Amino acid sequence: MAPSLVEPESVDDVLRNPLKQKPQLVAPEPEHCPGPESQQAGKADSCAGCPNQAICASAPKGPDPDIPLISARLEGVKHKILVLSGKGGVGKSTFTSLLAHAFATNPDNNVGIMDTDICGPSIPKMMGVESETIHVSGSGWSPVWVMDNLGVMSIQFMLPNRDDAIIWRGPKKNGLIKQFLKDVEWGELDFLLVDTPPGTSDEHLSVNSFLKESGIDGAVVVTTPQEVALLDVRKEIDFCNKAGIRVLGLAENMSSFRCPKCTHQSTIFKPTTGGGKALAEEMGIPFLGSVPLDPRIRMACDYGESFFDSFPDSPACLAFKEVVKGVANQLGLDASSVLPQE
Numbered sequence: 289m290a291p292s293l294v295e296p297e298s299v300d301d302v303l304r305n306p307l308k309q310k311p312q313l314v315a316p317e318p319e320h321c322p323g324p325e326s327q328q329a330g331k332a333d334s335c336a337g338c339p340n341q342a343i344c345a346s347a348p349k350g351p352d353p354d355i356p357l358i359s360a361r362l363e364g365v366k367h368k369i370l371v372l373s374g375k376g377g378v379g380k381s382t383f384t385s386l387l388a389h390a391f392a393t394n395p396d397n398n399v400g401i402m403d404t405d406i407c408g409p410s411i412p413k414m415m416g417v418e419s420e421t422i423h424v425s426g427s428g429w430s431p432v433w434v435m436d437n438l439g440v441m442s443i444q445f446m447l448p449n450r451d452d453a454i455i456w457r458g459p460k461k462n463g464l465i466k467q468f469l470k471d472v473e474w475g476e477l478d479f480l481l482v483d484t485p486p487g488t489s490d491e492h493l494s495v496n497s498f499l500k501e502s503g504i505d506g507a508v509v510v511t512t513p514q515e516v517a518l519l520d521v522r523k524e525i526d527f528c529n530k531a532g533i534r535v536l537g538l539a540e541n542m543s544s545f546r547c548p549k550c551t552h553q554s555t556i557f558k559p560t561t562g563g564g565k566a567l568a569e570e571m572g573i574p575f576l577g578s579v580p581l582d583p584r585i586r587m588a589c590d591y592g593e594s595f596f597d598s599f600p601d602s603p604a605c606l607a608f609k610e611v612v613k614g615v616a617n618q619l620g621l622d623a624s625s626v627l628p629q630e
């Protein structure tokens with residue numbers, strides 16, 4: 289058996305307590321230590337005489353006191369949806385922005401995007417609000433409003449310079465995500481879309497634990513058809529299963545490309561094992577549909593415009609509407625209440 293570099297942690301423990309704030313001890317834990325993060329830390333008989341006693345006794349214990357505040361702040365949010373991808377480069381943030389614009393095409397819907405991709409926040413650029421800043425009032429932080437019914441929160445709005453790198457370790461990311469949930473005035477929203485970075489790391493664990501009490505409706509998982517992407521998507525779906533997050537469905541992006549000049553259709557990311565549809569069947573999750581590559585989506589994202597408003601009859605837009613209907617179905621909503629009447 290190959291050697292393991294790290295002692296495996298219990299999955300349940302990591303998911304319940306993703307970023308343990310272990311007290312900074314001044315001496316090694318003695319043999320009969322009850323555990324510096326335990327309720328008994330610093331108070332148990334075996335702690336008597338331990339050089340860490342004062343530190344352990346004063347370390348925060350028990351459930352996170354901010355969780356009820358987060359639940360209260362999100363009381364007016366009807367549906368909370370995570371947008372996940374196993375791999376980078378599958379167009380997840382593009383998908384989030386399209387989903388938000390699609391929901392917001394119905395003026396009766398109020399939509400929010402929370403960008404938790406702390407190190408690579410691309411949502412503000414895609415939504416055309418890159419140079420905006422956050423307004424802070426006595427009641428909290430205001431999202432940046434792209435349209436009357438579509439607001440965004442991202443770390444990008446806090447950077448002194450657009451190109452500043454964000455070099456943060458887990459606990460700091462965790463703190464900002466908590467602030468996005470606790471301090472932002474999300475108000476009455478029909479949909480809060482949480483855009484996440486690729487993988488199953490700090491950001492995903494934080495969002496999951498902070499939203500556990502207020503409830504996550506589910507996750508839309510985005511992939512491209514080729515096996516390299518599907519490999520990581522399997523892990524993402526496994527993460528959802530272990531974390532108790534319902535998978536609303538798998539959506540395949542960049543499934544094909546129709547040349548605008550000769551109209552020949554090419555499959556750029558060839559699905560050697562059947563693509564997203566076959567994977568969805570294999571894993572027993574809904575398949576939401578395939579969206580073709582369209583250079584105009586890239587253009588809309590670069591210019592911060594709504595692809596839905598600009599090219600409503602394009603094949604990609606029509607395909608994406610099917611994905612939106614699939615998400616609505618999974619949420620138990622009538623698709624006509626999500627998208628405007630055609």
Ligand code: SF4
Binds near residue numbers: 324332
């Ligand atoms: S004070 Fe108690 S809990 Fe803390 S390290 Fe010492 S024995 Fe362990």
